Amino acid sequence: MRARDSDPVGTSDLVDAAADVLARLRERRPRVHCITNTVAQTYTANLLLAAGAIPSMTIAADEVAAFVSSADALLVNVGTLDDSRRAAIGLAIDAAADNGLPWVLDPVFVDRSPDRAGFAQALLAMRPTVVRLNPAEFSALAGGPPEPAAIDRFASGLHAVVALSGETDQVSDGARHAAIANGHRWMTRITAMGCAGAALVAACLAVEDDPWRATIAAHLVLGVAAERAAVVSSGPGSLATSILDALFDLDRKDLHERARVS
Amino acid sequence: MRARDSDPVGTSDLVDAAADVLARLRERRPRVHCITNTVAQTYTANLLLAAGAIPSMTIAADEVAAFVSSADALLVNVGTLDDSRRAAIGLAIDAAADNGLPWVLDPVFVDRSPDRAGFAQALLAMRPTVVRLNPAEFSALAGGPPEPAAIDRFASGLHAVVALSGETDQVSDGARHAAIANGHRWMTRITAMGCAGAALVAACLAVEDDPWRATIAAHLVLGVAAERAAVVSSGPGSLATSILDALFDLDRKDLHERARVS
């Protein structure tokens, strides 16, 4: 964390905030509606359930607004972006706006499809609370490499929190910038890990008003769970399973012992 | 089990019947066509395979009737209910009726969408063999809380077996009512567990003519498998995996030792 704002934040404070967020997830069990790609749906649902949240996933035009309206946060992932998903995304974002719900945009693979990149640009204009993306996706949308200052500018321009995934995750709201060095290298070999992480950000937004702290909390909780899980895993297959166990069981002490946020 | 019919059934007899059903699943390998939500498909298929059944999952209008006609039972789950699924459900139920196949209705999340609840009500009129639902879904469809007498009345009115999931599962055909206290609390933290359980009911219907006993068998087999699996699990992630192993390996002795049916 680079202290560039007038209200500097201690890293221990951020870890405590993450533990508080996790406690509230388990107590309040927020509903998170996820419009996400078909590859990621099952793991995303299991990750949310392990953390305490309650997932729903429909993209049917007749019912998506009802689901979002009775939810506490929304995830919009643009993977496997067929016409039904495009239509559902519009309806879902409208319902989120009508109900004042926070929402997360995950512009997955926009670097592979110009059409998808154009669609994601239009979604950025609809004021997501958080945008979560990897370096290739950042470059496709922000027009340059993900240097810390560029991330801050991108966040400022969007009036959103930007979470850039990588060996070290970076979370910026334009004024505040944190770096989180938790996680495990096998996570990149598990499909939907990033997508499920973005859903966890949405869950945290449902129980924490400061979206920057909520986003950091999600990254710390998942990263520390992955490190605990790696101890009992033999590769990416068992890690995917063990992360769910670790997340279900994580406590404040784990977070303080392992969190690497700066 | 409350003995309210003229032909009282012993609980040991129900457990034996469940072991017989499991043996027949493994021997006959019935085909179960599943129209189910995209989140649940993979785990449902794996649960059916572990139990001995053979799943298929297409919802394509051009082929769903051919798949159902060559199957032994049908599952209709109304999750992620887009237009294709609605159309497929109609075609599949028609094909099931034409071929005299038993079918299970799982009206998932009808409490979250009035549109979906209306669709499920229409399906109830099409004479499912079994309806499997949770308390919130029961209240949305039956118009009141899931008291035992209300469950019996709902079953009688539908001429169906009703299976209400909960800490104790209840299975009623209107005249006979059993309560099954097996399972593990982590099961509620695994996505698709209920959906997959409903598919297992369909598989059991394919090899047992009495739908009430078949439904009890499915609940006993899954609940006991979960208890055996929990012994070697560390949380909901590993439990989901271990249930498949336990189900594949379950025997009559396990059922008699652990079954809690009354």
Add this chain to the structure above:
Amino acid sequence: MRARDSDPVGTSDLVDAAADVLARLRERRPRVHCITNTVAQTYTANLLLAAGAIPSMTIAADEVAAFVSSADALLVNVGTLDDSRRAAIGLAIDAAADNGLPWVLDPVFVDRSPDRAGFAQALLAMRPTVVRLNPAEFSALAGGPPEPAAIDRFASGLHAVVALSGETDQVSDGARHAAIANGHRWMTRITAMGCAGAALVAACLAVEDDPWRATIAAHLVLGVAAERAAVVSSGPGSLATSILDALFDLDRKDLHERARVS
């Protein structure tokens, strides 16, 4: 392997070739676009990632060509064959042809649906590099039982490699015919195992110019990984997970110790 060609191949040489292919997968990380059924998507993606490849899965008409054009190989699986998938398959095969990419056809469950069988026949005429199928699917498409000579004739007629799965897998390009006796019986109890295996064939085609050797490599790598995984597994649930770990960790020595190719 029956030495029926003028250039006989030693089995040790085929195992070395498989180890080379695996090394190149890990180094080059080829992109494999998969049009596959919704049941198989997640496990297929995880298997490709564990092997070193990078999966993508969209079937959206607006973007499938862009994804295929920036990929190194294509998988076409005809499961859950709705209208969107049919359209995507046509666009994807065109893009593969335009870019000279190898592609694999997996005509899953053509024995259950005449409509699907007809569609698969049309795809066979579009010159897949490899066709991977089980005995029931072979009979539906080739019009007779999968005797070795019939497999060779089918391969010759198609100008493709044909990979027939079974207790012993057979791989023929018409002139060369290998039999691979690796794997584990629980694999048939894991959904999407064959589908994911076909995706691994596509990945191997991306890094090996001889499609017959590439197909053998995929079967050896997966079969040996399954055998290593079975040692630490308790049933099909844990085997599915452990295969990913074993595949991630497999080395040349494992292949030479366990490969049973003839």
